[in-house]
Amino acid sequence: MKKSKPTILVVNDDGITAPGIKALMDAMAEIGRVVVVAPDSPQSGMGHAITIGKPLRLDQVDIYEGMEMYRCSGTPVDCVKLAVNKIFKGKKPDLCVSGINHGLNNSINILYSGTMSAAVEGAIESIPSIGFSLDDYTLQADFSHCIKYVKELAQQVLDNGLPTATLLNVNFPAGAHIKGIKICRQANAKWAEEFDERMDPHKRPYYWLTGVFQMNDNGEETDVWALEHHYVSVVPVQFDMTAHHAIPVLNSWEFKV
Template sequence: MLSIRQFLVTNDDGVNAQGIKVLTNVLSQFGQVTVVAPDRERSGHGHSITTKTPLRAAKLSHNDTVTVYSVDGTPVDCLKWGLETLFADKQPDLVLSGINHGANVGQDVFYSGTIGAAREAILYGLPAIALSAARDADERIHYDWVAEILGRYIQPLLEISLPRQTLLNVNIPGTQPVDVKGIQVVEMDVEAKRFDIIKDSDSRGSDIYWMKSLFNVEGKAQSQDLQAVKEGFVTVSPVSVGSANVEVLNNIEKQMEALS
């Protein structure tokens, strides 16, 4: 008898976000899905964890294919809680984080709670995929489009064999399914500016500042994620953590020897 694939799913938009519902619905066709997600939006929390206050978890729903829990913590808290409690005896086959409301391209790898949770999974030695959906020209996300596009590409994504300590960062373009140009494996454009500081004033006239996310900026090439998503491709980018570059280590060692 074949074993049923076990998926652990989280996000940073909260357990009630549309994106995680789309992802769960698609995944439930391929195996058993356990959702452990923040009880509210936790965007931009990166890889942060909660250590000064206790975490509270609640089981929200259960059926034959999907079980849903909420945790009052960050995405990484949710991932840790799920792995250390629900999967303490047998690890999931794959961790998926998303679908994020908005693209996670380039520099977002450092800020995104969606990617942070997937990164935590690979630190546990598990394969992981972070998924995000770009907005359209009117700054909207059409989740019916997202569901159709994901349904088209999810199976090959689930079958990719990943090296140790490497996750996949997947972005779905903000275009109608018929206009999607295909899927591209691309580098992340970490040099493109992704945020700006906007000065404003509060009701008392004091200066305040907003951190504004930028998306419609020029990427360097179609071979990088920002530009490829803008042009209508589903992008897949490997993100690695772990061992330092040996060449860099040797270079630094030589410099230290020269300075001593």
């Protein structure tokens, strides 16, 4: 009996016309049936935001021939929620892939990333999920060297599944000289942020966020190290944010109430 092709939900945060999502949907079309649900405009840095104060629009569009595509007025997480509830109507896809993001989502960036939050929402819905990002922020980014790794990782997840409540955060270094794949941990790093204050024509201040990425981790098993040494970094991520190691510490406190 011939096995049916898997159904793959493709989402992103750069918007439905971004080159990165085109590269991802084309790669996934070689593996299974693709359904694309993406924001109608860029949603970078939205994290796990959802729309609750205004109505959402979901329109089927014909941007690329032969692709089932829907444009959503909301956030990347809204896209996943609407896909599960209105397009798939509760019959969930076999895989959710997000990206390919224009720019890295390694280390602490995962907390702010709309790309990764869409993948997290897929995992919350018990859909095996992967977020893909490339170290190139430009619209002219070349994703061609990423594709064989995208397909391989997607197929591995389809074949083997993922541990419960886990998804993958995959980042690609810039350039075609990739040495291979490394399974990593998230590096201990943060943004040292500053706000550039300026004045508008009405003499009211406004601010532009700037900052420098501070690396506080010398480990060779981190995603930052892997990318700096031209490896694809693969970090297993969980959405259970409980600090389990802290529970015994808190249980040792003597509460006086």
